[in-house]
Amino acid sequence: MLIVVTATPLHRALADPGTPPLRPLPAEAAELLLALHAPARLAAHLRAVHDVAAQLLEWLGQRHPDLPVDHRAVLFGAATHDIGKTRHPEELSGPGSRHEPAGEEILLGYGVHPDLARFAATHASWDSPDVTIEELLVSLADKVWKGRRETDLENRVVDRLAVVGDQQRWAAFLELDDVLSRIAEQADARLDFQARYPTD
Numbered sequence: 001m002l003i004v005v006t007a008t009p010l011h012r013a014l015a016d017p018g019t020p021p022l023r024p025l026p027a028e029a030a031e032l033l034l035a036l037h038a039p040a041r042l043a044a045h046l047r048a049v050h051d052v053a054a055q056l057l058e059w060l061g062q063r064h065p066d067l068p069v070d071h072r073a074v075l076f077g078a079a080t081h082d083i084g085k086t087r088h089p090e091e092l093s094g095p096g097s098r099h100e101p102a103g104e105e106i107l108l109g110y111g112v113h114p115d116l117a118r119f120a121a122t123h124a125s126w127d128s129p130d131v132t133i134e135e136l137l138v139s140l141a142d143k144v145w146k147g148r149r150e151t152d153l154e155n156r157v158v159d160r161l162a163v164v165g166d167q168q169r170w171a172a173f174l175e176l177d178d179v180l181s182r183i184a185e186q187a188d189a190r191l192d193f194q195a196r197y198p199t200d
């Protein structure tokens with residue numbers, strides 16, 4: 001007897017290499033999405049944002065190696081930031097912020113360390129005086145993946161880069177602008193990738 005096993009849209013969204021290729025999510029993030037039966041659209045979105053976060057970290061590692069950044073936290077944060085949309089799926093295709101506290105609650109409920117769960121609650125706001133570089137990078141990835149530029153957010157990142165690089169702000173801004181423009185060039189491909197997966 002031939003048994004045909006069909007991958008679900010969620011499995012496909014997690015495994016699809018993408019064009020251009022998108023990095024796979026960290027295993028612990030993918031396992032959480034499977035356990036939550038997350039909508040495939042959400043997994044595809046998280047793939048896109050996680051890949052952009054990884055690109056930002058690569059650039060930082062080359063250009064600002066002295067900036068202390070917890071790479072694992074940024075990658076996990078990018079890979080799970082919208083996980084609260086499993087509880088509020090209407091916010092996958094419409095506005096709303098109920099997914100933010102819900103996401104942190106879900107992650108804490110699965111035993112995720114608070115330092116890694118916090119991105120789910122903080123990814124949409126970056127005006128706190130004690131916002132961390134890791135939180136800024138997750139927020140930045142969640143904008144530039146689709147080519148969106150946020151001056152206030154970018155200025156906060158520039159402040160950190162200028163201090164650690166002993167650079168003029170304008171020079172740090174030009175460098176950041178350059179890498180963000182390069183990442184934004186692939187925005188349409190990432191939007192197409194995400195749109196291929198259903199929201200339910």
Ligand SMILES: [Fe+2]
Nearest residue numbers: 049081082142
């Ligand atoms: Fe997002």
